[in-house]
Amino acid sequence: MLLKGQTALVTGGSSGIGSAIAQAMAAAGATVAVNHRAGAERAAKLADDILKTGGSAFAIEADVSDEGAVERMFEEVINRCGRLDILVANAGLQKDASFQDMSLADWRKVIDVNLTGQFLCARAAVRQFLSQEELPHLSRARGKIICMSSVHEVIPWAGHVNYAASKGGVMMMMKSLAQEVARQRIRVNGIAPGAIRTPINKEAWESPEALEKLLKLIPYGRIGEPENVAKAAVWLASDESDYITGTSLFIDGGMTLYPGFADNG
Ligand code: NAD
Structure with missing residues (x-):
């Protein structure tokens, strides 16, 4: 179990990618705090499902x-767990x-949640990592932060200028913070998903x-599933990616391979 004995906080954890990450991290042995803003029932059910399968x-x-x-x-x-080892700043x-x-x-709402929200959570996580006892038998790193970004940290997105700006900001916050606390x-790393089947982009796959x-934008020929992201998140939070x-x-x-150029030779 790659995350045995560790504590993880997953923001926006009651649906979509966050929910899959919470389940995968619990299956990997972590105790998972499932953050939600509005989805109290869904978050409680997810925590319950995790408990039923022997997780925490x-x-x-x-x-x-x-x-x-x-x-x-x-x-x-x-107060509940005594420490924090992993933050997944996923809410968006x-x-x-x-x-x-x-x-x-x-404009402000998207920047406030997607960028400032990650700043506030990452700052609290760094403060906690620095103040708690190190447990090298649990993790080689003192703490791990995963910032949920998007392919739109590099691909411009007309009609979604606030969202693309927030994700470009997340990328530079992630890199600057990584440099500061290495x-x-x-x-500190980022995950930049392409199109993943979740409620946020329902109209794009419904x-x-x-x-x-x-699918014209995805060389691999299928939409991504939340589990594809969750497996990578577990690896990125574990010593396997130390x-x-x-x-x-x-x-x-392959969305960032700019498939429009494939037949343009
Ligand atoms: P989602 O809508 O299922 O999940 C987003 C979650 O964030 C929800 O649970 C929502 O309640 C929560 N949230 C929103 N505002 C919040 C706030 N103020 N405080 C706490 N929680 C809040 O969509 P998703 O696709 O699972 O999105 C998760 C993350 O992945 C987002 O950051 C999104 O930008 C990113 N992402 C998604 C895709 C995709 O294709 N689905 C692609 C790239 C990036």
């Missing part, structure tokens, strides 16, 4: 864009609009027509 998990409410709520969430995790949302129609409220042996259009920090791991079926 509990649900924990917090809006990641609220500094006080994030501080209280970390306090509760430490989209509020799409053409640029000329984008409201300041929608000497303290805290590993109908056969939309799916056909989407020398890796400051890296974006693209899990995108």
